[in-house]
Amino acid sequence: MKTRLIVSSTILVVLGLCSMQEIALPTVSNTSFQTGEKLRYRITYGFIDAGEAVLEVKETSKKGNGTRDLYHIKGTGKTLGGFNSVYKVNDVYETYLDKKGIFPWQFVRRVEEGGYKLSQDYAFKQDKLKVHNGEKDFTTPAGIQDMISSFYYARTLNFKSAKVGDTFEFKCFMDDEIWPLKVKYLGDEKISIRKGKFNCMKFAPVVQTGRVFKKQDDLSFWVTKDENRIPILVKAKIPVGSIKLHLVEWSGLKHDLVKAK
Numbered sequence: 001m002k003t004r005l006i007v008s009s010t011i012l013v014v015l016g017l018c019s020m021q022e023i024a025l026p027t028v029s030n031t032s033f034q035t036g037e038k039l040r041y042r043i044t045y046g047f048i049d050a051g052e053a054v055l056e057v058k059e060t061s062k063k064g065n066g067t068r069d070l071y072h073i074k075g076t077g078k079t080l081g082g083f084n085s086v087y088k089v090n091d092v093y094e095t096y097l098d099k100k101g102i103f104p105w106q107f108v109r110r111v112e113e114g115g116y117k118l119s120q121d122y123a124f125k126q127d128k129l130k131v132h133n134g135e136k137d138f139t140t141p142a143g144i145q146d147m148i149s150s151f152y153y154a155r156t157l158n159f160k161s162a163k164v165g166d167t168f169e170f171k172c173f174m175d176d177e178i179w180p181l182k183v184k185y186l187g188d189e190k191i192s193i194r195k196g197k198f199n200c201m202k203f204a205p206v207v208q209t210g211r212v213f214k215k216q217d218d219l220s221f222w223v224t225k226d227e228n229r230i231p232i233l234v235k236a237k238i239p240v241g242s243i244k245l246h247l248v249e250w251s252g253l254k255h256d257l258v259k260a261k
Helices: 002-020 085-086 151-154
Strands: 040-046 048-064 068-079 090-098 104-113 116-125 128-132 137-138 169-175 177-193 196-205 219-224 233-238 242-252
Touching: 002 128, 048 085, 048 090, 048 104, 048 196, 048 242, 068 085, 068 151, 090 233, 104 137, 151 169, 196 233
Parallel strands: none
Antiparallel strands: 040 048, 040 242, 048 068, 068 090, 090 104, 104 116, 116 128, 128 137, 169 177, 177 196, 196 219, 219 233, 233 242
């Protein structure tokens, strides 16, 4: 009886010590963006400007896990002109991003699209490997991203030794699911947009069967081949044509954005 009690007590002590161990949070070297950066994009359907999207990196007094410094990143999207009468969009996305690890602690999503509305609030418990959606917890891997933080985390990846065909992957929590985000490097190109020509790296998502984009050619994007790593052009095929998202205005960059000759 005493032996069984000693063994049980030992197991409980070991389990207690394990549960007290802290999760090692990942760290990332960020040389691509800073507080004050603002990117404005136009969304073009055919030859018509149908909408715009804005991404801003702001300072905040909020803390991750009570102690960690954060970026407050806000993304907005809306339709323009006559498209408001056809299919009005007014979306707001916010993420509170860990400065050392470039992963989120809080995510806010407010969607208004053609009468459809959606509200999401996710609390990322990165130190516990959990995400809480307001009703329940989901188990997630360390450094899990959200829809907006993924954009900034991808800019910190090391592409310097990338070869054509190389694939980069990380995990994103979206709509109460963990999604593997995979992109394939397709080579370098010189891209022309309204604001000039830029040396870029071309990527395409590695898509899953049954998703909106079924082929590699359905979605491509170009990222500046410099320290900023800014996506300046996205092209997507949709069932009723194609759309483009292209950079039209920028400020507060960490590095000068140099045009190609």
